[in-house]
Amino acid sequence: MSDELLSPGRTLGVIGAGVMGTALLKGMLDHGLLSRRQAWGTAKTEGTCEEVVQKLGITTARDYDELIADSGILLIAVKPGQAAKVAEKLKASGLRKDTLLISVLAGVSTDRLESFLSTENAVIRAMPNTPSLVGHGVTVYCAGRWAKQEHLEATRKIFSSVGKALEVEEHYFNAITALSGSGPAYMYLVMESLADAGVRVGLPRDLAMELVAQTMLGSARMVQETGRHPAALRDDVTTPAGCTIGGLLMLEDGKIRSVLARAVEEATRIVEQLGKGKS
Ligand SMILES: NC(=O)c1ccc[n+]([C@@H]2O[C@H](COP(=O)([O-])OP(=O)(O)OC[C@H]3O[C@@H](n4cnc5c(N)ncnc54)[C@H](OP(=O)(O)O)[C@@H]3O)[C@@H](O)[C@H]2O)c1
Incomplete structure (x- = not known):
């Protein structure tokens, strides 16, 4: 793989062009990372x-066996439960050794995907x-066992076309x-609650x-953009005996920090269970 996302004659296929797959295709096309x-x-x-x-003016096919052999990158964006089936199909359709596979499947580890592929x-x-x-x-991303720097770089380019992309360790x-x-x-939820609060104190809903x-x-x-800690920015807008410090006190009374921490803790626990195949 060179500076270009794809080598000459190779393609990028999205297996599962649903919500996420289409968003990624659109980002790549809009940023000129690939042609239609x-x-x-x-x-x-x-x-x-x-x-x-x-929507995108690209080739699509329900039966994609013949498109696999020319692919340089395959982005897998089906539901997580389809991972094994897709891996089998790729192998049976002449998947090349040098094709990069990028999976966005929630809870499916690189180990698991590699074992489905056994390539x-x-x-x-x-x-x-x-x-x-x-x-x-x-987007966060991490390399599997056989992925090299050039594959990480291609991944960074792809996900940078739809926002920020950060390489992290898989255990995160x-x-x-x-x-x-x-x-x-x-x-x-926070936005909805605050808009309701605005309505409560007399604002029209659209404006709120x-x-x-x-x-x-x-x-x-x-x-x-300032790189400053949120607490410092918050201090800037709290005048002594003012309305903002009064509002903040109410949020602290409602234990907002601990509620948010518990929400993330519970979601993490559930993701861990999903990753083990439990629901
Ligand atoms: N949406 C998110 O916010 C988000 C965030 C992070 C990760 N993800 C991951 O992204 C993946 C897709 O999520 P999504 O929200 O984009 O779901 P989605 O809209 O349902 O997209 C899945 C797509 O896969 C297609 N599909 C199903 N079985 C297939 C098969 N055997 N071969 C080829 N295509 C097949 C479906 O086709 P039909 O439309 O014809 O049924 C659908 O277009 C999931 O694994 C999810 O964990 C999603």
């Missing part, structure tokens, strides 16, 4: 295949989150799934929601 001719996707139903053709293909495990759909996701994956994978849901969404976005950017 180099990309293809597959899904279980004709309806999804047609939707992808309309020496480079495998990368990644965990994106849904804001990837609007180009503001965060469960905690990260609970924090940034599930994280958008926590943020939506717009204020909350922009405040969340702006606060996140303040943390990222």
